[in-house]
Amino acid sequence: MQQADQNSPATVEETMAVALTTTRSAQALLDEILAVVVADNPGMHLAAGLLLEIKAQQKMVKCAKDAALAPFKRAVAQISSVFVAPTSLLSTGEAHLKNQIQAYRGSAAEQHTRMLSTAETIEDVAAAVEVLPDRPDGLSERAQWRWSVGNAADIPREYYILDTQRIDREVRTLKGALQIPGIQVIRDTILVAKPGRKAP
Numbered sequence: 001m002q003q004a005d006q007n008s009p010a011t012v013e014e015t016m017a018v019a020l021t022t023t024r025s026a027q028a029l030l031d032e033i034l035a036v037v038v039a040d041n042p043g044m045h046l047a048a049g050l051l052l053e054i055k056a057q058q059k060m061v062k063c064a065k066d067a068a069l070a071p072f073k074r075a076v077a078q079i080s081s082v083f084v085a086p087t088s089l090l091s092t093g094e095a096h097l098k099n100q101i102q103a104y105r106g107s108a109a110e111q112h113t114r115m116l117s118t119a120e121t122i123e124d125v126a127a128a129v130e131v132l133p134d135r136p137d138g139l140s141e142r143a144q145w146r147w148s149v150g151n152a153a154d155i156p157r158e159y160y161i162l163d164t165q166r167i168d169r170e171v172r173t174l175k176g177a178l179q180i181p182g183i184q185v186i187r188d189t190i191l192v193a194k195p196g197r198k199a200p
Helices: 012-034 041-082 084-116 122-130 164-177
Strands: none
Touching: 012 041, 041 084, 084 122
């Protein structure tokens, strides 16, 4: 297992100390912010400065959290990777055995049906019953329902789902030029705070 980064907290206690420090700093900043009322231009500039401070502290908190989590994420990835092979092998074995058992049971059921259809005596019926497989301990069956498309044109409208990810991508790319029947493209204006950026 790899060691933690030099800049990341080495212990849970140090991580908690960092979190406590950032929490106190965030609380102090929030107390200052909640007292701000923007009623004039100087007040707006004060709020803008505090907003930039918020963004700076958010970035600092994220960096501290990522640094603390990094060695654990690497460890989880490494541990998970070593179990991929046995998991895959066992899944392959499971699928093979299930297919074999189901194929045998299906073949036996077909043979049973054929034998019953031609049975003329009690002995013939008994022989047909005899070919049916028993149920091994630990195995059971349950219904598993699935579906497939028959005629797409017959599917009721309420079962269709919008491809919202595609619409989002096209809105970001084409913006106001995008035209999709039934879809309204809306332009919102939001504030973006980036420390160091000069006002236009």
